[in-house]
Amino acid sequence: MISLLSLPSEDASPSTSETVPVLISGAGPTGLLACILLAKMGIQTRLIERDMTVSSLSKAISLHPRTLEILRLTSPDLAARFEKECWVSHKGRMFFGGRLTAEIPWCPATESQFHYTWGVPQTTTVKLLTEEYERTGMGSIERGWELVDTKVVEGELVKELDGSTRTNPSWVETTIRRAVKGTNKREGESVVLGTVDMAGEDEGKEYEIKVVKSDFLIGADGGRSTIRHVLDIPFPGRTRDSNIILFDGHIETDLPLDEMASINGSNLHTVGMFPLCGNRVRFLLSDGTLTEEEFAARKTKTPTKEYFEKLLEETVAPHKIRVLSYNWLTYYRANERRATEFVHKQRIILAGDAAHCHSPMGGQGLNTGLQDSYNLAWKIGMVLKGTAPLSLVDSYNEERIPIADEIIALSAKSLTMLISENYFVFQARKAALSLFSYVLRYLPLGAGAPNFAMLNLRYYGNSLNKEHGAQKYASTAPASIGKRAPDDVLYPLTADATSTRLYHLMDIPGAFQILVFTANRMVQEQDLEATLAGNIGHYQGSWIARWPGTRADTSFVVNTKKASPQFIVHVISYHGSRVIINTSSNMSKAPGYGRVYLDSEEQDLHKRYGIASEGGIVVVRPDTHISYRVASIDKAAWADVDEYFGSILCGS
Structure with a gap:
């Protein structure tokens, strides 16, 4: 172009x-x-x-685990700067009529380096x-x-x-x-x-x-x-007729301010409370349903401090609360479009x-x-x-x-759960939380749950995400086409070196990552290491020559410890392969050019990627979603990957 x-x-x-x-x-x-x-x-x-x-x-x-991964992949330093500014929520509290009904620890997102949502x-x-x-x-x-x-x-x-x-x-x-x-x-x-x-x-x-x-x-x-x-x-959709007051400011209260909370008042109003820093909080307070006139007028007026504080006090009673100052006090219109x-x-x-x-x-x-x-x-x-x-x-x-x-x-x-002011819905929520508060501790709720953590969002087959023509891999199987590429710890060939994470090898914007899983074949096949090195050298060199890449040659981008082209190859072998692999030759390879890393002793990454005994090659897009995979690491498998790249990229 x-x-x-x-x-x-x-x-x-x-x-x-x-x-x-x-x-x-x-x-x-x-x-x-x-x-x-x-x-x-x-x-x-x-x-x-x-x-x-x-x-x-x-x-x-809120910054959820998937977004935190993206910030880390964009720039490790950037993620570190965010970490210095954040607070982390580990649980949520549910109050009904002033009584603490449930305290629910959030399920950690163990499949990510970032287990919880950060508040920023x-x-x-x-x-x-x-x-x-x-x-x-x-x-x-x-x-x-x-x-x-x-x-x-x-x-x-x-x-x-x-x-x-x-x-x-x-x-x-x-x-x-x-x-x-x-x-x-x-x-x-x-x-x-x-x-x-x-x-x-x-x-x-x-x-x-x-x-x-x-x-x-x-x-x-x-x-x-x-x-x-x-x-x-x-821009089709709907504008909700619920009236919500949004507040951001400093308060004085006997409510705990260290975690998020949902407070369901006896007046059937509900307020969501989100701590920001110290005694600064964010409130989302339900204020009934708009009349037809208010709905048509888009409710442009600003709620007064006096009105908001009175409704807030009634909702959290018998707890005490007083507004000291505010940065933001406005009505919120929920558009779903x-x-x-x-x-x-x-x-x-x-x-x-x-x-x-x-x-x-x-x-x-x-x-x-x-x-x-x-x-x-x-x-x-x-x-x-x-x-x-x-x-x-x-x-x-x-x-x-x-x-x-x-x-x-x-x-x-x-939102519907927050704003419902129906008496029977209110009582049903209260009864459910009272009855299941113990069980809820073990359900995937809150910041670490897959839906909220945004780790299970996936893309499906299209001109970019392609299934292998002769190999059927179920869309529900681990690491299937379009899913976020799993992350986990990798180990170096020498026992005294530092472990790393797969995603820490993939923080190169604009680069395809080719993951070569050898399973236990390094131990079983004496010549596999040399054969694999030959295939990697041939095909990676061919791709780099045909598609020079999108990397900038500026110093802030280039990390001398990583390869710069847009085709990066990592070999991941069983943990027991350490005794077989020619350590000196593999350690001399630059990261991204076929350097071998070891899976955990339990073969966690092989399992997360659904790799069987024959091994496999997985192509990970620059945005760390899987776009192609083949259940082999032999020469024919490399030719299949080469054909895949030729089908989605411009001709040489």
Whole structure:
């Protein structure tokens, strides 16, 4: 593929028209992570944001285990900086009528390095991601600029000197503006969280206007997405008629503030309490159902401190509570909606709240947006580098829409549990918790549960995820196509060296990971090590030559301890193979070029990947989902993997 940067632009002067490979609208977590990942693949981006400053509101406060894995895979240092800023929830408390009815320890997510959800205010998330983006040296946030119009311009037919014709690639043409005086904020904009309506225009305001040409536009501009409205992409779903008050501030109370809690008051109102730091908390307080008039008016007024505090006191009684100060007090409108398409003409892509929105229950929104970027960035990077065809971007649409639907359904159920003020439902919940409080301790609930931890979200068969033609591997089997690649501890060949984790070998944005599981064949077959080394050298060298890769050659990206191409090979053998393997020759291999690691004595990784005695090769996509597998490590199996790459990537 030819990048737009190589196309002529005589039709616009440099003062009014600019060109960039990827334009991103919206400098929230979703847009920032996309920029970081693209930068680490050597792709220049331009990130615009309407707001002049970062919001001081806490907004999303949860990072789930799968998202924490993504941050660690993006940058080990980034994950470490998040860890310094977080708090960890280990259990939840349920109160009914002032009485502690159940105290439920969350089930740890043992299949991940990160066992629990981390509590981090969105202000901190944006701060840390912004710092990481700026560290790449590939761009910074351009504040005060907002997108007002965009379209895909179809490629033109060009006649060559020899009489042949070719079609130039399509591109995106976007108009952006910045207020000459003041900001781009408009009067009368709704301050209610969850609003999806477009804001009106202010008359008589002067703007500086520019046109930006790009290969791709990522719309991470929130629930009110201008991009979605401009392209007239439907956003079907529903707006819940529940009235919810959202509070973020400091309180004085006799309730414990060390863990999350759901407090079901005798007044049939319920409040979800989420500790932030010290005596600072987040409350979600149910406040009945909107009247038809309030629903039509979108309830734009702000609740008063007096009204909120009175309702809160009645709900938590006989416990005592007093509001000392607040950063945020607003009504929340729960919209459960999903755009009908995430990819428009293969060039404009919606991500985060612009593509899907729902209630904050379960803390899935920000996490889903970050995972949108993790699915998308490597695909755009490969297209721009000429490694993959433009059609690869369509798989984002195929894969993320079902995930969005799943998350919306999960969040809707969680919200319904919180807001129900029916007396019989209230009593049923209370009785169930009283009766099963002991059993609940052993159920996979809360932050470590697969649904909430987001570790079991998967993609299915498509143009990217392919089953082996002659081998049938059940979709319900371990590590089947489309599932998240399992992680676990690996051991070096020398007993005195330090162990590592598989995911710690895979933190290379834009790289396919080829995992070669030998089972016990290293012990049983004397010549296997040399044969395997030959196949790895031949095929890995061929792939690197045919598809040079998306890695940037900048110092912040390249880790000298790891291979830099986009095809990384790791060999994983049974633990007992240590006595057979030629340690000196394998230890001299660079990580990622066939170095051998040992599974645990219980062969945990072999089991998690469903590897039988014949061994197997598993292809893991750059976003650590499994896209292909073959139940053998012989020469024919390598030819099958080679054929798979040829089917999804551009021709040599």
